[in-house]
Amino acid sequence: MLLEKTTRMNFLFDFYEALLTDKQRSYMQLYYLDDLSLGEIAESYGISRQAVYDNIRRTEAMLEEYEIKLALFHKFKKRQRVTDQLIKSLSAAQLTNEEIISLVEQLKQD
Amino acid sequence: MLLEKTTRMNFLFDFYEALLTDKQRSYMQLYYLDDLSLGEIAESYGISRQAVYDNIRRTEAMLEEYEIKLALFHKFKKRQRVTDQLIKSLSAAQLTNEEIISLVEQLKQD
Numbered sequence: 001m002l003l004e005k006t007t008r009m010n011f012l013f014d015f016y017e018a019l020l021t022d023k024q025r026s027y028m029q030l031y032y033l034d035d036l037s038l039g040e041i042a043e044s045y046g047i048s049r050q051a052v053y054d055n056i057r058r059t060e061a062m063l064e065e066y067e068i069k070l071a072l073f074h075k076f077k078k079r080q081r082v083t084d085q086l087i088k089s090l091s092a093a094q095l096t097n098e099e100i101i102s103l104v105e106q107l108k109q110d
Numbered sequence: 111m112l113l114e115k116t117t118r119m120n121f122l123f124d125f126y127e128a129l130l131t132d133k134q135r136s137y138m139q140l141y142y143l144d145d146l147s148l149g150e151i152a153e154s155y156g157i158s159r160q161a162v163y164d165n166i167r168r169t170e171a172m173l174e175e176y177e178i179k180l181a182l183f184h185k186f187k188k189r190q191r192v193t194d195q196l197i198k199s200l201s202a203a204q205l206t207n208e209e210i211i212s213l214v215e216q217l218k219q220d
Binding site for chain 1: 176
């Protein structure tokens with residue numbers, strides 16, 4: 001599994017897991033957080049590997065759909081960039097109060 | 111309609127409208143944003159006042175369910191409090207850089 005996709009799915013899961021069913025949440029947790037293989041998940045639930053695979057693929061698509069609609073991960077990254085910039089500049093005392101206020105105002109938006 | 115409820119529904123609608131159907135979105139928009147009466151909405155859609163009422167009540171319940179699950183409005187208010195405090199203190203130059211950094215760190219959380 002590509003690291004980039006795993007990281008993205010971990011974030012999307014974090015933001016939207018409350019919108020998933022218990023079963024979807026369980027499979028995603030075992031696959032993405034606990035790093036179990038599809039075969040291992042299938043065995044522990046007594047179902048086919050294909051059924052687990054299909055469920056996880058559908059859940060991934062749902063998470064991407066939610067991200068298109070609500071953009072929580074996107075907004076989170078945007079805020080991270082601004083807060084990181086603020087903290088770095090504040091630590092180096094590189095900003096005037098007016099510049100700091102302007103950045104904080106950006107954080108109020110979403 | 112109570113002003114407090116209207117304000118809350120306007121916010122919840124703002125955060126979760128992407129998760130509603132087109133019909134739900136239309137009724138909510140006419141009722142809460144455009145301030146039409148249930149009777150006026152019913153007339154323009156050629157359906158009963160009761161049908162509009164039921165749809166809007168169900169949508170309100172859905173929005174509250176999404177808020178229980180995702181808490182976007184709650185987190186927004188929390189960030190607003192911190193950013194307002196930051197801006198007020200920065201304007202009055204009441205905070206040390208360390209205090210500012212600690213508040214910005216809070217904003218990174220959610």
